[in-house]
Amino acid sequence: MCDARITPHSGGLSTCDCGYDLGEISADPGLVTETQFSRALAGNGPSERTPTEIISGTEGISETVWFLACGFVENRTGKNGKARVPQTVTETREFMTPALNLLNDWPINFDRHVSSRWNVGEGQTASQRMGPWYRALMRLKGDLANSLKVRCQQVIREHCGDPYARSEPTSEPDWLSATEAARRLGVRADRLVDTVASGKIDGRQTTTGHGHRHTVIPKKCILEAEQDRDRFLDARETAKRLGVSKSQLSLLRGAGVLRELSLEERPPLVDGGFDWTLIETKVHQIAANSEGMPAHCQTITFNQLTLRRTTDRSALFTLFRQIFDGGIKPVSVAHGDRLGDFSFAATDIEKALERAAETVMTARDVSRVTGWKYECVTHWCAIGLLPASRTQRGSSEIWLIRQKALYEFQATYAVVADLARAMGTSSRAFSAALEAATVETIGAKRVGETSRGRLIRISDLARALSKLTAEGTPAAELRISQ
Structure with a gap:
């Protein structure tokens, strides 16, 4: 009457853009489902023939119905969900009919639709098999969307065996995706995926034809990991x-x-x-x-x-x-x-520190008491012949040697330089005599073309002297040239 073009972006659901009541215009009767959703969108509430579990409010209804309708439309690129907005009432009815049919005979038609989408897909999870349609459904909000999500998960659980929905709809799933599990643990998803791939924790991994690797982990494994992360601290x-x-x-x-x-x-x-x-x-x-x-x-x-x-x-x-x-x-x-x-008694602490200090010597203390060269003492410590611990004292790094370790060292080894000095000869000459007697020396530190800090096991020296005696050469006659 006013020649205004009715579009989704002008006017309202009950009046024209000019204000005229659309109820006064002659029109073809709408289908029952069309009438039910029109009443709901207009805020008049559902009719008695509309299941209350489907439409119990107005939030998100238009977005949810639009989503369902787009699932039956392919655009020029062949991608679902990229639908063109209908321009006429006839186009709108054609566009909406498949979506509204899903909600007739609730929930039979919708269950069949979910099963058909599952059967044509590939993979082990709902996200893999039903793709963007399933993920988009899970993002929708509102009473209608919630009803569809609950029913979708129930169909998957009863007929399709999806690991995401093996428990009751009201409880948490037995399996979690790598993304969700990583979010709960506070770690990177790729780290979780690699851990499953290496076999360190249980999980399932599938690879799509496009090379995408999808990972799901048992919930009990994530709970165990949470307990371990609470137990082990940095x-x-x-x-x-x-x-x-x-x-x-x-x-x-x-x-x-x-x-x-x-x-x-x-x-x-x-x-x-x-x-x-x-x-x-x-x-x-x-x-x-x-x-x-x-x-x-x-x-x-x-x-x-x-x-x-x-x-x-x-x-x-x-x-x-x-x-x-x-x-x-x-x-x-x-x-x-x-x-x-x-709190501890100060006297107990001081006494303990004094006793501990008495039984430990530095490498320089050992050098001063025994007359051994300091660099030889530290060399023996470094190669493990003289048991010691390396520590920091002030800004200097030092070797600490317990008196017991020093006593054991002196009972096991003799310093070649000390033996040579006692026999009135040089270390080189005494070392040559030992070599001639096939007595091994150890612990020498190379300095240029010479060496120092040569040691001999006392047991080896005793065996050499015993051998010479057995051969009829008195130990006293062992000649060492100057």
Whole structure:
């Protein structure tokens, strides 16, 4: 009457763009489904013949019906979902009819449609077999969309065996995609895919004809990985929970009381190497050994036991071992205290440090006491003949040697230079005599064209002398030329 062209972008569902009531215009009667959705879109509510589980509100209805209709249309490129907007009422009815037919006889027609899409696809998952249509459906919002999603998953679960929907619709799925699992764990999806591919955790992987690798992981494996990631901590979080600094945590590792697992030893998908369960158990044991605060007792907290108190790293290591072994007990532990807050008697700490320092010598101390060259002592330490530990004292790197290790070294080896000096000859001449007697020397350090720090096993020397005696050559007559 006003010659206005009715389009989806002008006017309304009940009036023309000029304001005229469209209900007054003569028109062909609409189908039952068309009428039902028109009432819903107009806000008049569904009719009595419309299932309430399909239309119970207006949110997202037009987007959902548009999505269903686009699934039956191919554009010029052959891609589904790229539909042209209908320009006339006739085109609109033709465009909408297949979509509305899906909702007739609910849910029979829709179930058949889901099954047909599943059957023509390839792969093990709904996303693979039904492609963009399924993924777009899962993104829709609103009551109608939710009804379609629930029904779609139920059809897949009952007839198609999709691993994403093997449990009840209201519960979480038994299998998760790599993307969803990675989001839950807080790791990269490609890392999770590689872990499944290497066989470190269970999962299924399929490859489409386009080379895309799709991965699904059992939910129980993800739950186990979550528990492992909560249990195994990195250095930063471990130090925070213990109430110590990262440098003190490094000292605890050096003392051997805390161990960080290597990458090969850690459970799959775990970043941290400190087993908090074991550490927490040990801290509770230390706290349980608390003896109580004696009268007039000066205390030192655990987080004060650093290289600022003593520069002797080895003595500090010994102290930590005594604390973790129960040899030194805390005198004050309050509820909720972290290890760094535990208090120890100052006298116990000082005595332990003094005792530890008495039993350890530096390589320079050994050189001064024995008369051996300092560079020879450090060389023997470096090649493992003289057991020692390398540590930092101030800004210098030093070797620390326990007295017991030194005694064992002296009981096992003799220094060729010392023997030559005792016999009034040179080291070179004595070494030549040893070579002639087929006695092996070890531990020499090459310096230019010469060597120093040559050692001989006392047992080898004794066997050589015994052999000479057995051959009738008195040991006293062993000639060594000057």
